[in-house]
Amino acid sequence: MKTVKLLDREFRVSIPAEKLDQVIAQMAEKMNKDLEGKEPLFICILNGSFMFASDLMKQITVENAQITFMRLSSYDGMGTTGKVKKLMGFTEDLKDRTVVLLEDIVDTGITISNTLEQIQDYNAKEIMVATMLFKPKALIRDVKINYVGMEIPNDFIVGRGLDYDGVGRNLPDIYTVID
Numbered sequence: 603m604k605t606v607k608l609l610d611r612e613f614r615v616s617i618p619a620e621k622l623d624q625v626i627a628q629m630a631e632k633m634n635k636d637l638e639g640k641e642p643l644f645i646c647i648l649n650g651s652f653m654f655a656s657d658l659m660k661q662i663t664v665e666n667a668q669i670t671f672m673r674l675s676s677y678d679g680m681g682t683t684g685k686v687k688k689l690m691g692f693t694e695d696l697k698d699r700t701v702v703l704l705e706d707i708v709d710t711g712i713t714i715s716n717t718l719e720q721i722q723d724y725n726a727k728e729i730m731v732a733t734m735l736f737k738p739k740a741l742i743r744d745v746k747i748n749y750v751g752m753e754i755p756n757d758f759i760v761g762r763g764l765d766y767d768g769v770g771r772n773l774p775d776i777y778t779v780i781d
């Protein structure tokens with residue numbers, strides 16, 4: 603079993619990089635069909651989504667697709683604080699645009715529902731959500747997710763952009779904490 607030690611915790615591989623690559627390729631294929639002609643603006647929600655956004659965007663072939671970034675934070679250590687801090691906004695005009703929010707993970711749904719609320723005021727034509735990973739058993743907010751890469755159990759994970767207290771984002775595989 604492949605394991606890694608990060609700070610004071612041990613983690614084991616739960617989703618190999620190749621599986622994630624496959625899942626992201628499928629998401630891109632579907633988006634390329636659905637979004638053709640819409641000149642979508644993708645918004646990568648930093649920090650965690652940087653790797654997913656990069657992997658996905660390399661495979662997006664939709665004409666005049668754009669990407670921008672916003673930085674939010676709600677997690678501290680292994681748990682949600684329940685509060686979403688906006689640390690960096692974007693400058694693009696969303697009016698009449700097709701917007702696709704890119705998340706690495708939807709867990710409780712607090713971050714994405716808070717983001718959706720904030721973005722409602724910008725008069726976008728439509729707002730979609732795409733997440734690489736989704737924990738259905740942890741969800742406590744009523745949010746519509748348009749594109750889900752994989753559903754996963756309600757365990758704390760790291761890797762592929764996701765961190766444990768700032769470390770582990772660089773790991774290409776996803777690892778689950780060992781209790």
Ligand SMILES: O=P(O)(O)OC[C@H]1O[C@H](OP(=O)(O)OP(=O)(O)O)[C@H](O)[C@@H]1O
Pocket residue numbers: 647648649650651674675676677678682705706707708709710711712713714764765
């Ligand atoms: O559905 P939720 O329970 O809100 O959790 C999901 C959010 O948690 C992580 O962000 P985090 O707050 O850890 O910031 P980071 O992306 O900078 O790591 C992740 O990137 C999502 O944005």
Ligand SMILES: Nc1nc2[nH]cnc2c(=O)[nH]1
Pocket residue numbers: 677707708709710757758759760761764765766
């Ligand atoms: N690293 C990490 N961040 C998260 N944000 C929401 N859920 C998780 C998780 O399981 N791991």
